[in-house]
Amino acid sequence: MTKTLFRIRNGVLARVAVVAAGLLLSASALAAAGGDLQQAGTDLSDRGSLQRGARLYMNYCAGCHSLEHLRYSRLATDLGLTEEQVMENLNFTGAAFGDHIINAMPQDAAADWFGKAPPDLSLISRVRGTDWLYTYLKSFYLDDSAALGWNNKLYPNVSMPNVLWSLQGLQHAEYGAPDATTGERPVVGLTVAQPGSMEPAAFDQAVRDITAFLEYAGEPVALKREGIGVWVILFLAVFTFLAWLLNKEYWRDVK
Incomplete structure (x- = not known):
């Protein structure tokens, strides 16, 4: 024993x-990878945020990144949009309403341009987490030594440009003391040197909306599951009460 x-x-x-x-x-x-993550603060129950995130994603991200596990028709149903709204404002590839969301960029050409084909982002929020995505999208800065002229504080040497620079503005890195071993100077902060078209608070909300949309795309059923969950709990509570009454009645005459 x-x-x-x-x-x-x-x-x-x-x-x-x-x-x-x-x-x-x-x-x-x-x-x-670059320090502490910022809190995304996404809310899947905020349909307006999801709609704004879908619009921003389709305008700034979908040119390179697909959402191959999500259909336009499912997107319309879940986000409360009509077929006409989706096809006119969110579909730029000529795909059918029932098709999956696939970008039009040739994979071979993309690999030549960026070093590798941009990944599908259907499950990125489940792999990385919403806080990581939120922080990543806000952490780009100008870097003349990078192939595309951009780098990322959270994900150094990323082979992706800052597609949101016109909204955020141009960020420059603030460097710390050189590392005693490698001699490299770590990035300790970022400063917006040239403002974009959005105020900082508005840009934070825009990034939050994109992050929320990608969180939804990673598990569309979560919208319905959370809504159904409340009714399931209420049903179990009522059923438990009725079972208790039945049990009390059954044993009332048993001595």
Whole structure:
């Protein structure tokens, strides 16, 4: 018995150690990727935010990135849009209403232009998380040494330009002291040197809307699941009360 408990205890401790190591590695990776993440503050119940995010995504992101697991028709239903609104304002590839959202960029050409074909973003929010996406979209800065002239504080050496620069403005990096080993100067902050068409608060909201839309695209059923969840809880509460009354009535005459 003692040996069995000892094995179980060791097994639990081993699992705890693995989890702790994973957390430490995650924290180290986050620090290496550019520091703390900003809170996205997305709200999937805010349909207006999702609609604005869809518009911004289609205008600034869909030229390179597909959402191959989402259909235009599903998008219309979930976001409360008509077929006419979707086809006129969100569909720029000539796809049918029932088609998946695929960009028109040739994959081979994209690989030549950017070094690799831009990835599909259907599941990016589930892989990276909404806070990561929100921070990433706000962390671009001008870098003359980069191939495309842009770099990213959160994701250094990214092979993607800042597609939102006209809204955000042009950011410059603030560098810290050189690393004693590599001699490289880490990016410690970002400053908007040339304002864009949006005020900072408005741009933050725009990025939040895009992030919310990508969160929705990663799991469209979440909109209905959360709505149904309230009714399920109410049903279980009523059912539990009725079961308690039935149990009380059944045992009332039993001595």
